[in-house]
Amino acid sequence: xxxxxxxxxxxxxxxxxxxxxxxxxxxxxxxxxxxxxxxxxxxxxxxxxxxxxxxxxxxxxxxxxxxxxxxxxxxxxxxxxxxxxxxxxxxxxxxxxxxxxxxxxxxxxxxxxxxxxxxxxxxxxxxxxxxxxxxxxxxxxxxxxxxxxxxxxxxxxxxxxxxxxxxxxxxxxxxxxxxxxxxxxxxxxxxxxxxxxxxxxxxxxxxxxxxxxxxxxxxxxxxxxxxxxxxxxxxxxxxxxxxxx
Numbered sequence: 001x002x003x004x005x006x007x008x009x010x011x012x013x014x015x016x017x018x019x020x021x022x023x024x025x026x027x028x029x030x031x032x033x034x035x036x037x038x039x040x041x042x043x044x045x046x047x048x049x050x051x052x053x054x055x056x057x058x059x060x061x062x063x064x065x066x067x068x069x070x071x072x073x074x075x076x077x078x079x080x081x082x083x084x085x086x087x088x089x090x091x092x093x094x095x096x097x098x099x100x101x102x103x104x105x106x107x108x109x110x111x112x113x114x115x116x117x118x119x120x121x122x123x124x125x126x127x128x129x130x131x132x133x134x135x136x137x138x139x140x141x142x143x144x145x146x147x148x149x150x151x152x153x154x155x156x157x158x159x160x161x162x163x164x165x166x167x168x169x170x171x172x173x174x175x176x177x178x179x180x181x182x183x184x185x186x187x188x189x190x191x192x193x194x195x196x197x198x199x200x201x202x203x204x205x206x207x208x209x210x211x212x213x214x215x216x217x218x219x220x221x222x223x224x225x226x227x228x229x230x231x232x233x234x235x236x237x238x239x240x241x242x243x244x245x
Contacts, residue, residue: 003031004226009079014089016043018187022214035075062115072122082126087116095195112155131174183239209242
């Protein structure tokens with residue numbers, strides 16, 4: 001069996017469900033030693049049981065800088081190094097800007113933008129040492145903003161900008177930066193939406209197309225991180241065939 005990531009150490013955030021869970025299983029099957037982080041530690045145990053290789057479970061709140069740093073430290077102390085960071089944890093609370101609950105804005109900014117920044121900053125010394133790879137799970141909303149998704153899009157545009165700046169800083173030192181922008185994926189992300197009209201729109205969209213599966217995005221991650229080291233796949237845009245925008 002092909003194990004292109006044999007011996008490589010991977011840390012994945014938001015790994016208790018959806019894309020993070022699928023990515024953990026895919027990279028474990030590819031031979032990686034995988035650290036999985038999330039707040040729902042009980043669900044991480046189920047992921048670990050189904051993985052092909054060794055898995056370290058980490059209680060991680062990506063919005064807390066110290067928790068993010070502790071996750072990196074725990075990974076390196078347990079496995080001895082860090083080769084790949086997958087920033088997957090995310091929150092989508094879409095709704096109109098007028099009359100919005102700005103607490104939801106803060107939650108999205110902390111989860112989708114500041115959190116990946118915190119953990120990337122903590123991981124960089126180790127990734128520079130290993131000439132590793134950083135994978136940012138962004139979104140098509142990081143390319144095109146739409147009514148009702150202003151702040152969510154702002155966080156995804158932001159992570160794309162942060163990643164491109166970082167790429168320019170570290171590529172000559174052998175670190176690859178990958179941005180993956182999925183379209184509509186069948187995950188629990190839309191269940192977070194509290195605005196009734198926006199939640200109904202998301203449900204209608206899901207019913208109108210053959211959505212991506214989390215495994216489809218995990219395949220894109222696996223493809224990017226298993227390329228020869230002289231090859232940097234910096235950006236992957238993957239939409240459902242039925243999704244026009």
